[in-house]
Amino acid sequence: MDDKVNxxxxxxxxxxxxxxxxxxxxxxxxxxxxxxxxxxxxxxxSDPAEALVYLKKRYEGRGVQVMRVGDAWAIRTAGDLGFLxxxxxxxxxxxxxxxxETLAIVAYHQPVTRAEIEExxxxxxxxxTIDQLIELEWxxxxxxxxxxxxxxxxxxxxxxxxxxxxxxxRDLPGLKExxxxxxxxxxxxxxxxxxLDDDEDESPDGQDELFED
Numbered sequence: 001m002d003d004k005v006n007x008x009x010x011x012x013x014x015x016x017x018x019x020x021x022x023x024x025x026x027x028x029x030x031x032x033x034x035x036x037x038x039x040x041x042x043x044x045x046s047d048p049a050e051a052l053v054y055l056k057k058r059y060e061g062r063g064v065q066v067m068r069v070g071d072a073w074a075i076r077t078a079g080d081l082g083f084l085x086x087x088x089x090x091x092x093x094x095x096x097x098x099x100x101e102t103l104a105i106v107a108y109h110q111p112v113t114r115a116e117i118e119e120x121x122x123x124x125x126x127x128x129t130i131d132q133l134i135e136l137e138w139x140x141x142x143x144x145x146x147x148x149x150x151x152x153x154x155x156x157x158x159x160x161x162x163x164x165x166x167x168x169x170r171d172l173p174g175l176k177e178x179x180x181x182x183x184x185x186x187x188x189x190x191x192x193x194x195x196l197d198d199d200e201d202e203s204p205d206g207q208d209e210l211f212e213d
Contacts, residue, residue: 012045015054022051023075032072032162068167070158079165098129103138107160107172111142111153130154138163 012018021042025033038048052073056066065078077085095103102125105117118125133139138160142153156169166172 012047013043015047015051018042018046018048018051019055019058021046022048022055026066026073026075029074032069032074032158034072038073067165069162070168072158074162076162076165082165095132096129098123098125099132102129103133103156103160106133106139106154107156107169110155110169111145112155113145113151113153115151117154 013021022038025038025041035049035052038052039046042048052066059066059075063078063081064075067074067076098121101121102117105120106112109116109120114125114130130139134141136159137157139154140157142155144150144152160166161168
């Protein structure tokens with residue numbers, strides 16, 4: 001008798017109910033949440049990973065979607081309806097040309113060291129540029145390279161993926177889309193005109209690209 005009671009107490013809710021639980025958690029959580037975090041919140045025996053599969057399918061074609069962000073999940077506005085969310089007064093965050101190019105290089109070449117970023121750009125990268133991107137939580141420190149000096153590497157964050165609506169770095173757009181998004185300008189490739197020093201590269205005149213918040 002006691003065994004039957006215990007089985008009832010620890011019996012997982014029906015999958016439909018688990019879907020509802022996952023939906024409620026995703027809806028109420030601003031930041032993407034992992035399957036492990038969902039498991040910790042749900043009743044013993046629940047399978048949030050399976051519930052997410054059904055929930056994602058159920059939201060296909062709707063105004064909001066259940067999407068994967070790195071190793072986490074979130075409910076986000078459907079990509080083709082993003083224009084409806086624009087404010088009349090657009091808030092912008094200015095990034096220098098150096099910061100935009102550095103961010104693009106990290107995204108496409110991660111894990112990448114500062115020396116490698118400088119080699120690709122053709123000019124030095126100031127510490128302020130790296131610090132700004134870390135402060136925005138768009139890049140973070142990766143593993144150190146097993147080379148002399150063991151230089152630290154940089155990788156993009158889950159926040160970067162979430163901001164740009166990407167599941168993972170493999171979903172990054174091509175060069176044409178990057179330029180239209182303001183991540184790259186139409187200058188010649190790095191190395192052409194590399195006589196510019198970093199101070200000049202990051203002057204206010206170069207801060208004409210905007211990232212919408």
